Amino acid sequence: MKTVTVVTELRAGGNEVGFNAAYPEGMDACLCSLVSDAGYKVNLIHTSPEHDGSALTDEILQETDVLIWWGHAFHHFVLDSVAERVANRVNRGMGIIFLHSAHFSKPFKKLMGTSCALSWREANEKERVWAIDPVHPIARGIPESFVIEREEMYGEPFYIPTPDELVFLGWFKGGEVMRSGCVWRRGRGKVFFFQPGHETFPTYKNGHVRRIILNAIEYIMPDEVASSLGGAHVPVPLEPLD
Amino acid sequence: MKTVTVVTELRAGGNEVGFNAAYPEGMDACLCSLVSDAGYKVNLIHTSPEHDGSALTDEILQETDVLIWWGHAFHHFVLDSVAERVANRVNRGMGIIFLHSAHFSKPFKKLMGTSCALSWREANEKERVWAIDPVHPIARGIPESFVIEREEMYGEPFYIPTPDELVFLGWFKGGEVMRSGCVWRRGRGKVFFFQPGHETFPTYKNGHVRRIILNAIEYIMPDEVASSLGGAHVPVPLEPLD
């Protein structure tokens, strides 16, 4: 059985950033039920000022095939060593999905090598998401464009490496555009970033968004995660040198 | 006047890894004279068990337009904070060239987000370097292929992100191939990796290799280095929301 681990700051009621209107049950529960209903085993890890990510133990990582990361206010409380072992496992094959404000999380920045900075605005504005690669597996079942009635604006320039696969572009009512769905290969693993998902709106209850997340899990699911990061001393030449 | 800073472990006579046959004057001197003869101001920084890279001060970085990094045995002596500020400056626009075993240097791994592992063999074998993009500015004046009589073998799989521009491939007598000249964009800066240059062979005295390094300096030279990593709060929408 494939395992998906969800790392998030948000929880019902007691979540530290205090937004409960969009997800009375907690965004954590919303994401976990999406994943478990699709037949995956789910682990849930919370981060907060008191939770530095070390609950994402080696044991949990070792059984994780795909990791979903949502963070916003507490990125800096996550230990560097946790980001390091997440990035290491991605490079050995684990898939990883970074949602929305996870663009500034430590593991995303570590995997990208860039600042991952962007422009932003909280104005409850409309976003249209465009599937510019309509036959990409992550866009399976998604219309050419769909609307998210209220989102935080995240706009270009978005300081990321050139995506290996650019799947979605976002249009914002207020005038901005965004590379809102991007895939990169890192070592033996795949990374998917998806921009929608501000915590004050029920974005992860949108049917298209849910489908995209499930498609992405399937697309970046590894056959297996390797034990090594690659590299080999090959003292004997494959072909004769003389 | 544009400034190029050279960071290297190797120095004449007293160099710690003990190879002086190929560069009696020091590989440091060889690289520095190449750069200064081309009209650039040059800074030279040594790393070693006793030199943790902190000699690459903010002041020196601030005047550096392009940085050349060669390291091998002492990568782990370089402070994380030094790698951090190098990567930061690249993302603000500085060009950077990683030579040979610098594939395992801290700043390269930080900018790539991968293990940067590869296969290797020290067998004094012949390499042929192929310019697969013959009109790329870095290949200007370089023949379709040229020979380096003796090199350390560095071979695929090379665990790097997809290059934005693949300029050179390497062929090794012993049977391996290598993406030996690659360009990536990171933020506002450009990164060039070039594989030849083992310290026991006079690779950096090869005319084609010298031309490639000078071409690369020119190609990745920024117009300017920005003061910020990008990103902006845009509270007022550019277009009316209603």
Next chain:
Amino acid sequence: MKTVTVVTELRAGGNEVGFNAAYPEGMDACLCSLVSDAGYKVNLIHTSPEHDGSALTDEILQETDVLIWWGHAFHHFVLDSVAERVANRVNRGMGIIFLHSAHFSKPFKKLMGTSCALSWREANEKERVWAIDPVHPIARGIPESFVIEREEMYGEPFYIPTPDELVFLGWFKGGEVMRSGCVWRRGRGKVFFFQPGHETFPTYKNGHVRRIILNAIEYIMPDEVASSLGGAHVPVPLEPLD
């Protein structure tokens, strides 16, 4: 002296598609003066139901370093053999800029290998052009975004190969987004597509658009155009086979 050849359907007064309000002097004259004022020698070729592109002779092509193509209503009057020799010269090194509705011209489709289809609407709507790669040479001197008050909408999905360099994205008031500035390498030559430029609006009088066109000419200007398309029989192995 470098030579730029402009191919267009549009001419002052007598232009066949009948739009003279935006360019009383002719869009042809507008583009030609932009180029000649920048110090290039300019050739002008018209296409129309009576002009099948054969005026773009081998002699003119042979002196052309960069070609600019604007077409709309008369694509199918251009001879296949003309498209063939244009594409051939691009593959030998000539730069080429396709403006706006030239996305459906024969040489563009020939160089792309795709349908180049897109969605469109003539509704005099506002476009915002975003420079998503702010340090790209074609974006030199261009602000993060700028407005074209009235444009024809051209939107995604745009059926093109993955651009080698994605420089601009377009935002349209009516809800669409567009990869509006793209670079591809084809053989030894570079192709730039730029989406703005409907004939009923004075888009090519916009200072930013003019700067972009001049930047692009400079960026895709070849050192030289080769006489051959490449390929070679190499009967004697470079290395011994036994």
Next chain:
Amino acid sequence: MKTVTVVTELRAGGNEVGFNAAYPEGMDACLCSLVSDAGYKVNLIHTSPEHDGSALTDEILQETDVLIWWGHAFHHFVLDSVAERVANRVNRGMGIIFLHSAHFSKPFKKLMGTSCALSWREANEKERVWAIDPVHPIARGIPESFVIEREEMYGEPFYIPTPDELVFLGWFKGGEVMRSGCVWRRGRGKVFFFQPGHETFPTYKNGHVRRIILNAIEYIMPDEVASSLGGAHVPVPLEPLD
């Protein structure tokens, strides 16, 4: 049931280029049995000076999900209109595999937009194929490198657009390297080029090569082939213009 159509010049006994030693049963039969044993319905189309490809009718194309093309001596006998309808169907979703000398076939050149020229030598020399993206679905089950004892050399520079996915590199005993396994997206379809397969050697009986071809069929198999090439007039804006 998914359908794979094989187009080839070669046939047992009577094949026009006269090489029967490697494939006494015909290379056509060798490829067809590989595909049919994997559970696909197979169509076989021959090209020759007397067969201009028109046997690849609209009806056959319409049921074809993936097409495999091998050609060498008779490219120019294939009708332009046949190449046109093949490329059209690829852009609507059909997968296509070009083997070896099909790099110079009309449909490949049409889909690439480049000369597709390369260097070559018939010297019965050893090739090593390297899987540089070891987790790519087309490399599933393939070792890091494998040997083809005798092949025609095909080498760089290979005048193709930048591959969307570079899966294999080739090493030749005689000194050349080659991007020997490449994927491109064209419209809704995927193209795979694989370099080994000269007609005088039994390359398509090599277990790794067979696995690669089957992997590729699976990887580029479309969910469906669309009826249109895309593009739409959208007269009513999605969002209000005022």
